[in-house]
Amino acid sequence: MPPMRRWPGHSFESAILAAVVAACTVLAAWLRLHGLADQVVLDDEWHALAKLMSASYREIAVSFGQADHSIPLTLLDKALAATIGLDEWRLRGLQVAFGTALVPFAAWLAWRVTDDRPAAALLALTLAASPFLVLYSRIARPYAITTFLVCAVLALAWRWRSSPRVGLAAAACALGSLSAWLHPLTALYPATACLFIAIESLAASPDRAARMRRALALGIAMAAAMALPLLPPVLADFHSISGKAGTVHATLGTVARMLAIFSGVLPAALSVALVALAAAGAFLLQRRQPALGRYLLAIVVVPPAAVAIIGADWSSQGHTFARYVFPLQVVLLGWACFGAAQLARRLVPRHAEAAAWCGAVVLAVGYLAAAPTWRQVTRLGAWYSHIYWQYDFDPAYNRARTVFRQQPVPAFYRDLARLPPRSVLVVEAPFSFEAPYNPFAWFDDVGGQRAIAGLLGPLCTAGAREIPAHDPRFRFHSFVFLDDPAAVRAAGARYIALHLEQVDGHAFADAARCVDALSRRYGPPASRDARMATWDLAPR
Numbered sequence: 001m002p003p004m005r006r007w008p009g010h011s012f013e014s015a016i017l018a019a020v021v022a023a024c025t026v027l028a029a030w031l032r033l034h035g036l037a038d039q040v041v042l043d044d045e046w047h048a049l050a051k052l053m054s055a056s057y058r059e060i061a062v063s064f065g066q067a068d069h070s071i072p073l074t075l076l077d078k079a080l081a082a083t084i085g086l087d088e089w090r091l092r093g094l095q096v097a098f099g100t101a102l103v104p105f106a107a108w109l110a111w112r113v114t115d116d117r118p119a120a121a122l123l124a125l126t127l128a129a130s131p132f133l134v135l136y137s138r139i140a141r142p143y144a145i146t147t148f149l150v151c152a153v154l155a156l157a158w159r160w161r162s163s164p165r166v167g168l169a170a171a172a173c174a175l176g177s178l179s180a181w182l183h184p185l186t187a188l189y190p191a192t193a194c195l196f197i198a199i200e201s202l203a204a205s206p207d208r209a210a211r212m213r214r215a216l217a218l219g220i221a222m223a224a225a226m227a228l229p230l231l232p233p234v235l236a237d238f239h240s241i242s243g244k245a246g247t248v249h250a251t252l253g254t255v256a257r258m259l260a261i262f263s264g265v266l267p268a269a270l271s272v273a274l275v276a277l278a279a280a281g282a283f284l285l286q287r288r289q290p291a292l293g294r295y296l297l298a299i300v301v302v303p304p305a306a307v308a309i310i311g312a313d314w315s316s317q318g319h320t321f322a323r324y325v326f327p328l329q330v331v332l333l334g335w336a337c338f339g340a341a342q343l344a345r346r347l348v349p350r351h352a353e354a355a356a357w358c359g360a361v362v363l364a365v366g367y368l369a370a371a372p373t374w375r376q377v378t379r380l381g382a383w384y385s386h387i388y389w390q391y392d393f394d395p396a397y398n399r400a401r402t403v404f405r406q407q408p409v410p411a412f413y414r415d416l417a418r419l420p421p422r423s424v425l426v427v428e429a430p431f432s433f434e435a436p437y438n439p440f441a442w443f444d445d446v447g448g449q450r451a452i453a454g455l456l457g458p459l460c461t462a463g464a465r466e467i468p469a470h471d472p473r474f475r476f477h478s479f480v481f482l483d484d485p486a487a488v489r490a491a492g493a494r495y496i497a498l499h500l501e502q503v504d505g506h507a508f509a510d511a512a513r514c515v516d517a518l519s520r521r522y523g524p525p526a527s528r529d530a531r532m533a534t535w536d537l538a539p540r
Contacts, residue, residue, distance in 0.1 A: 013117045013353065020121040021107045028103045028128035031377050032096045032137045037088045040382045040453050040478040045091070045140040046433040049467065052078035062236040068244070070142040070182050071233065077140075081473040088476055091140045099137025099144035102151065102330070103128045109155055110334050113292060114285070118356035119334075119341040125364045126333045130264045131373040131393050132322065133329065139385050142182040143326045149179040150189045150327040157193040157218075158295060161200075164214050172218075173225035181229035184241065185312065185324050188303035190226065194219040196298045200291070248316040250308040257318020257397060258304075262329040263336075265370035266394060278332050281339025296331055304328060319392055337363075381422070382451040382478060383441035400435075404442040410532050412497060416447035424494035427480060429454035430503040430514075433465065437505040452478050452491060454498075459483040460514040465504060485521050489537065496522060496535040 041049070047069040051060055060074050073094070080090050107124035111117060127133060136143040156172035176190035198219055201211035234241070263271040286293030304325045307315060314320040322329070337360075344359030345352035368374065372393050380389055391400035416426070431453040432438040444451050458469035459482050467474045469481055480491050488496070498518060500511040515533050519525065526536040 013357075016357070017107075017111065017117040017121050021104050021124045024107070024121075024124035024128040025100060025103050027125075028100045028134075028137075029096075031129065031134050031373060032099055034377050035381060035384070036092060036096070036138060037477045038381055038450070038452075039088060039138065039384050040451075041088065041091065041140070041476060042383070042385050042433055042438075043387070043435040045385075048074040048077050048091075048140060049086075052081060053468070062232045064233050064237050064240040068240075071229075072178070072181050073140070073142055085473055085475045087474075088478060092138060095137050095140065095142075095144045098148040099133060102133070102144070102148045105148065106151060106330055106334070109151065110337070113158075113289070114338055116338055116341050116356075118344075118353070118360040119337040121357075122337040122340065122360040122364055123334050126264070126337065126367055127330070129368055129371050129373045130262075130329065130333070131371055131376060132261050132264060134373050134377065135385065135390055136323065136326070141323075143323050146179045146183050146186045147326045147330065149175045149182070150186055151330055153179065153190050154193055154299060154327070157190070157197065158292070160218065161197050164218075169218050169221060173221050176222055177225035177229060180226040184230060185303075185307060185310075186327075187226045187230075188306050189299065189327055190222050192298055192302040193295075194222050195302075196295055200294075244313045246311045247313055249311045250304075250315050250321050254308075254316055254318050254321050255304075257392060258322040258325070259332070260394060260397075261318055261322045261392065262332050264373070264393075265367060266372060267370075268394065268396075270366075270370050274336050275332075277339040277343075278336040279339070280343060281335035281337070283339075284342045285335065285338055296335075300328055300331055317391075318397070319390070380441075381444070382453070383444060386438070386441035387435045388441035388445070401442075404439055407439055407442065409443055409446045410499075411529075412495075412527065412532060412534050413443045413447035416449050416495075419449065421448045422450050425450045425452065425492045426495045426497050427452055427454040427482065427488060427491070427493045428497045428499070429456050429482060430461065430464070430499065430508060431455055431466065431479070432504045434504065437502070439499075452480055452493070454482045454488075454496060455479055456482055456510075456514055460517040461503075461510045482518060483521070493537055495526075495537065498533045498535075500530070500532055 047065065051065055051069045051074050055063070057075060057078065060069070060078065061071060064071070077086060077091065080086050084090070103124050106127055107120045110123050111120035114120070133144065133147075153172050153176045156168050156175070160168040160172060172190070176187070179190070180187040194215070198212070198215040201208065201215045259275050260268065260271040263274040265271055265274060282293065282297065285296070307321065307324050312324060315324060340359055340363055341356040344355040348355035376384060376389065383389065387400040388404050389401070392398045395401060416424070426447070426449050428440050428451050440451065455464070455466045455469070457464035457466045467476070467479065469483070480487050480493070482488060482496065496518065498514060500508055500515070502508055515525065515528070518533075518535060522535045522537065525533040527534045
C-alpha cells in the first residue's frame with residue numbers, strides 16, 4: 001500500500017477541524033436548549049425536588065435516599081431555590097453546559113491521541129446529535145456531568161502514565177472525587193484506569209519498582225479522594241444504596257440494547273453497522289497504539305462487567321444499563337469514527353485524507369438523518385423526557401410505548417388532532433410526576449398540540465404530590481396552578497383537560513370536587529364524559 005498522503009496540509013486540516021467542531025458545538029447547544037423551558041419536570045428529576053423540600057442541607061449530604069438523588073446536585077438545587085429560585089433553566093443548566101462542552105472536549109482528545117482530524121470532526125458531530133446524550137443533557141440528572149468528568153479523569157490518568165506529575169494526579173483525583181459524589185457508580189472508571197496502570201507497571205523494565213510505587217500512590221490517592229465525599233452517606237445511610245444492588249442483572253439482550261441506544265440511529269441495521277465500525281476502529285487503534293488500545297478496552301469491559309455483577313436497580317433494561325455506563329458511549333463512538341476514517345483511507349489510498357474527509361461528511365449527514373434527535377427535540381414538547389418516548393427510542397423495543405398505547409384515547413384528543421399541529425395550548429391535570437402513571441405523552445402524541453401540566457393542590461386535592469402552591473422558590477414555566485385563572489390565561493392556554501379516572505395509579509377520589517372547583521372559576525365544562533372534563537378558554 002502506498003504511504004498515506006496529507007491533503008493538502010496539517011494547517012488546512014486543522015482549520016477545517018476547528019470550524020467543524022465549532023459548528024457541532026453550536027448544534028449541540030441548540031439541541032440541548034431548544035424548548036427547554038417547555039419541557040415538564042418529570043420522573044427522576046423529582047428526586048432532587050422531593051429531597052430538597054423535605055430535608056436540611058445536612059440531611060441531604062448524609063443520605064443517598066430511597067429515590068437516589070444526586071447529593072451535590074440536590075445541595076445546589078436547594079441553594080438555588082432558597083436564593084434566586086428554581087426554574088427549568090436553573091434546574092438543568094449544568095447538564096446543558098457539560099453535555100455541550102463534551103463535544104469539543106472529546107473531539108480535542110480524539111485528535112490528540114490519534115492525530116486523525118476527520119475522525120475527531122465526525123466524533124464531534126455524533127456526540128452533538130446523539131439522542132441519548134442530548135436527552136441526559138436536558139434533564140436534571142448527573143449523567144451528562146459525570147460523563148464529561150470521567151472522560152477528563154481518564155485522559156489525565158493516561159497522561160500521568162507517561163508523565164507522572166503531581167499536578168496531573170491531583171487534578172485526576174479531584175475530578176474523580178466529584179464524579180463519584182455525583183454518582184457513585186462512576187467511581188468504577190477511575191478505579192479501572194488506576195488498576196490498568198498498576199498492572200501495566202508490573203511488566204515494566206528496568207524501572208518496575210519505581211513505576212509500581214507511583215501507580216500504587218495514584219491508586220491510593222484516587223481511592224481516598226473518591227471515598228471522602230461518600231463516607232458520610234455510606235456511614236449514615238448504607239441501607240439505601242445497598243438495597244439497590246443485587247436486584248436484577250444485565251443479560252446479552254441488555255448489552256445489545258445498550259449498544260443500539262449508544263449508536264443512536266435507526267433502523268437497527270444501521271446500529272449494527274455502527275457497532276461493526278467501532279469494532280474495526282478498536283482493532284485498528286490497537287494495532288497502531290497497542291497500549292492505548294488496551295487501556296480503552298479495559299475501560300469498555302471492566303466497569304460494565306462490574307455493574308452487571310452488582311445488579312443495580314433496573315440494570316437489566318438497556319436504557320438504564322446504558323446510563324450507568326454512560327462514558328462507554330464516548331469510547332464506542334470514538335472507535336466508530338476512527339474506524340470509518342481509517343477504512344476510507346484504505347479504500348482510496350492515493351487520496352487518503354480527501355477520502356477520510358469525504359467519508360466523514362457522508363457519515364455525518366447519514367447520522368443526522370438516521371438519529372431521531374432532531375425530531376424529538378423539535379416535536380415532543382412538554383413530554384420530551386417521558387418514558388413513552390425515551391424507554392427505548394426504537395419503537396420495536398419500547399415496552400412503555402406499547403403499554404400506553406393499549407389505553408383508549410379520549411375523543412377530546414382526536415378532536416385536537418383536527419386542528420393545525422401545535423396551534424393551541426392544553427393544560428392537563430391531574431399531574432403525576434411518575435411517568436408510568438402519566439398517560440399524557442400518549443394522548444398528546446395523538447392530539448399533536450402543545451401542553452403544560454396543571455396543578456390542582458391548592459384548588460381541590462389534599463396531599464397532592466406537587467410542588468408547594470405559589471411557593472416563590474419554584475418558578476417553573478411548564479406548570480400552572482389551576483386555582484389562578486389569570487396565570488392560566490397568561491400562559492396562553494386554550495383548553496383545560498381534567499382526567500377523572502386516575503392519579504398516581506389510584507382512583508381519582510377528588511375528581512368531582514375538582515370539576516366543581518374548576519367550574520366556579522372557568523364556567524361549566526365544554527364537554528364531559530366518564531373519563532374527562534374539558535374547558536374551552538377561548539374568549540366569547
